[in-house]
Amino acid sequence: MKILPSEITSYKNYLNRRKFIKSSVATGLALGASTNLYANHSSDQNIYANQLDENDRLNSFEEITTYNNFYEFGMGKTDPSENSGNFKPKPWSISLEGLINNPQVLDLEKLLQQVTVEDRVYRLRCVEAWSMVIPWQGFPLSELIKIADPLSSAKFIQFVTVFRPEEMPGQNKRLLPWPYVEGLRMDEAMHPLTILSTGLYGHELLNQSGAPLRLVVPWKYGFKSIKSISSIRFVDKQPEATWSMLAPSEYGFYSNVNNLVDHPRWSQGTERRIGEFKRRKTLMYNGYEEEVGYLYEGMDLRKYY
Numbered sequence: 001m002k003i004l005p006s007e008i009t010s011y012k013n014y015l016n017r018r019k020f021i022k023s024s025v026a027t028g029l030a031l032g033a034s035t036n037l038y039a040n041h042s043s044d045q046n047i048y049a050n051q052l053d054e055n056d057r058l059n060s061f062e063e064i065t066t067y068n069n070f071y072e073f074g075m076g077k078t079d080p081s082e083n084s085g086n087f088k089p090k091p092w093s094i095s096l097e098g099l100i101n102n103p104q105v106l107d108l109e110k111l112l113q114q115v116t117v118e119d120r121v122y123r124l125r126c127v128e129a130w131s132m133v134i135p136w137q138g139f140p141l142s143e144l145i146k147i148a149d150p151l152s153s154a155k156f157i158q159f160v161t162v163f164r165p166e167e168m169p170g171q172n173k174r175l176l177p178w179p180y181v182e183g184l185r186m187d188e189a190m191h192p193l194t195i196l197s198t199g200l201y202g203h204e205l206l207n208q209s210g211a212p213l214r215l216v217v218p219w220k221y222g223f224k225s226i227k228s229i230s231s232i233r234f235v236d237k238q239p240e241a242t243w244s245m246l247a248p249s250e251y252g253f254y255s256n257v258n259n260l261v262d263h264p265r266w267s268q269g270t271e272r273r274i275g276e277f278k279r280r281k282t283l284m285y286n287g288y289e290e291e292v293g294y295l296y297e298g299m300d301l302r303k304y305y
């Protein structure tokens with residue numbers, strides 16, 4: 001899907017309106033201190049106060065929507081923006097299944113009337129060692145979990161991407177086992193930083209970004225942030241996840257960003273922020289250690305990578 005330059009200008013206005021930009025810098029969008037970013041949007045300010053430091057700059061709408069991983073539309077970074085024009089994200093429903101009191105098929109429009117959509121600026125760190133900073137709109141996954149009302153036996157959640165080979169050309173090839181699946185432990189899924197995103201820069205998600213609903217788990221490698229979700233299953237055992245099924249020695253179930261545990265074929269110590277030349281040091285848990293470190297206390301992170 002192509003974006004007109006006039007539309008991009010309106011995203012900048014959007015940013016100004018929402019006061020994402022504290023001080024304007026000659027070289028484009030910049031974030032100042034982040035402490036008041038969520039002032040009007042979240043009651044949970046303490047959690048978000050130090051999400052970003054002054055070195056983080058928002059990636060542009062164009063960068064975020066033309067450099068993607070979404071194998072349902074091909075393996076190249078521009079394939080998703082070039083090949084997703086026939087995908088129809090409306091109308092959309094999500095089925096809630098498994099160990100819950102309220103199994104149902106939810107219409108997305110109706111669901112959005114029941115949840116609180118907020119602005120969340122998060123870093124996204126891909127396992128391939130590139131990263132971006134993205135202003136998402138979304139709602140806490142915990143709100144959907146409350147609607148599902150899990151049984152105490154539900155320990156994990158599996159997410160499933162829609163299977164529509166007629167609209168997703170990559171699904172006609174054996175690039176991955178389809179549909180794409182991912183999973184979280186229940187406490188990770190309930191964590192306030194975990195969101196289901198419906199938009200970015202104030203614009204509904206474009207197809208390449210995972211329209212109309214995708215997961216964003218900012219302390220994990222990007223492949224955990226599954227796109228175009230059509231089912232959510234509550235299960236009692238660690239569920240299958242596409243990349244850890246495919247190459248278990250390279251991609252673990254947890255996949256927390258960890259600068260100390262390298263991928264068998266490359267270092268995870270540094271990353272390239274899209275739009276920058278100099279590599280940056282990768283931060284433990286992608287910089288969200290204070291918020292999420294307790295989830296993994298006592299776990300051997302070399303074993304549970």
Ligand code: MTE
Binds near residue numbers: 067068071125126
């Ligand atoms: N979800 C589906 N269904 N299919 C995919 O191929 N790629 C993952 C993740 N979600 C992928 C997916 C990977 S590897 C990354 S890094 C992120 O999406 C990229 O998200 P972005 O394109 O919005 O940056």
